[in-house]
Amino acid sequence: MSEHITSALVAIAIGVLGILAYFWISNAILDALIGRSRRPNKEVLREQIRPWLFVGPALLFLFVYLVYPVFETLYLSFKDENSREFVGFSNYTWLFNDPEFHITLRNNLMWLLIVPTLSTIFGLVIAVLADRSRWGTIAKSIIFMPMAISFVGASVIWKFVYHYNGDVANQIGILNALVVAFGGEAQFWLATPLWNNLLLMVILIWIQTGFAMVILGAALRGVPEETLEAAIIDGATEIQIFFKIIIPQIMATIVVVWTTIAILVLKVFDIVLAMTNGQWETQVLANLMYDWMFRGAGDFGRGSAIAIVLMISVIPIMIWNIRRFRQEEMGR
């Protein structure tokens, strides 16, 4: 055990010192090579090179870990399971004719519609309520807490909530206990199609509401007092103020929150893997992809094809983000 800790510490030291050493040494070399003279052309050359020393490592990592793999995955999706022979579009034709993929698409669509929407609504409601309550800060902390919990940890928490211990009177899962208390019949919920999808979504909503609450709470505080006061003087009711004045003013933030959660939802993997592993019609794209990567000897062609479907579904959001950035830069 102690041996393990020592090697971990050594590794940490090497990693961290290595990166610091790179920046320090590379800058020192640059200064030494192109002299410390203040002659204009040398100065200019030096200051043209230095930015690349600063961004170099980051760009290298971004390229190797994110940019190149996208193209490589696209390329591999046209090859067979061992990535040896070209197979044209056959991975895609297989995918679009696979019944499991149809269920997966249906589920992802359900996740995409339900989770971001409900998280945003809950987050907004809680942000509004907490603003008017004396103990709002504590309440917000509690709602926010699941953000720190891993998806696997959250899955254990909720699997216990949904637990079904056979056809007996005293259920230890609180959901079934409540069902029994209200005269219903205890059920193995995770194996009940459609219901089980909703129950898995509840987990992500539980986690992401805190995120929506924080962002929307900040936006709410940014709504100018004058507009609200004017509305009150004009005799608007609170409901009218909320829907006609506050919501339009924070609409841009609502969209950002919704899309951020939507991107997360597309990639949801851990929850499904831990709760059902895609059984009982709960499969989603990310888990299906993982499954094919390692199913049997692993089928990299099909796995890559599924990854490309995921990639394509985030491209609209990607383009929208970049355009928003460019507009902002012009506004500066």
Next chain:
Amino acid sequence: MSKPAERPLARIAASAGLLALVILWIVPTLGLLISSVRDKDALAESGWWTALSASEQTVFERTASPDQQIETADGWVIQGQLEIAATGYTITAFGGSQRTPNEGAPGSTVTLRNGTTLSIDAQGNYRFVSPDEPFTGSRGKRMFFSYEKPASFTLDNYKEVLTEGRLGQAFINTLTVTIPATVIPVLMAAFAAYAFSWMPFKGRNWLFAGVIGLLVVPLQTSLVPLLRLYSDVGNALGFEAKGYAGVWMAHTGFGLPLAIYLMRNYMKSLPKDLIECARVDGASHFHVFTKIVLPLSVPALASFTIFQFLWVWNDLLVALVFLGQAEDQIVLTAQLRALLGTRGSNWEVLTSGAFITIILPLVVFFSLQRFFVRGLVAGSVK
């Protein structure tokens, strides 16, 4: 909004609604926490919400052996105290046979089949009387009774899951993954963010737009190529494809877009004069960055450090793909998931295991919540 004080009714309604939501949010976690310190058997039999109330248990004990019977005016008598009562529990009911264990209230006398009588009081003092003939046989007679078992809590589940469940080792492995995978991208991104905000160079805006694009690229598209790359490099250089170094680099790559984005936005908002004055005084960019900008950017660094720490600690996918799943490399999330598969109905192991995996993030989260919230807001609202 209108001042809350002016509308007491609205305020009460808001508080009630908020309370309901807070309860809804906390109950699942509370169930996990309470269950993790409950006795294994109690956990499997009753809901965690009953944990605080005492439970009634029905068992039997034997009387002292017939050798110790004494003859009195009532007949032959065996008496003594129940062992359970001697350890402090209260007897709630008793009976002479398995079918009628709750026949008599404490202190009363029950007549059994063959004319013998049994009485037990709340403190467990029993008196077994046979009016006509002496007791025979070598073993004591059986007495059935119920006693009240007060709520009890134990840390045994934690001991079990740390040793047998191997979460102790996994905890250390997770730390080994997390610390470098948090520190390295923070350093790298800080330098890059400075260059993107204050060093003019060709293509700067295009490259930064690219970084923003990469913010949403799903991890899944990277898995297959990197898996192949790692095994090729591993084969060529003669080391294992799965290992800590590979995971650190993967987390660095995946964490960089957000890190650069957050820190660049922060550094860009620093006063322009500050940097330009230092430059005019002859300080190189390296010095401006390390001596002026870096110390001023501590809040942004802290925000991202917390993000990345939570993300790496809680990650399952990257750890499953790039680390071995044997004891020397498996991380907490992967081990917990393995336990879900192999010990799926042993809730004493799962609840305590889950709590061990979430405790450190929760501590970090609650102590540094301010920075975390600031980072979230900076990363989203623009």
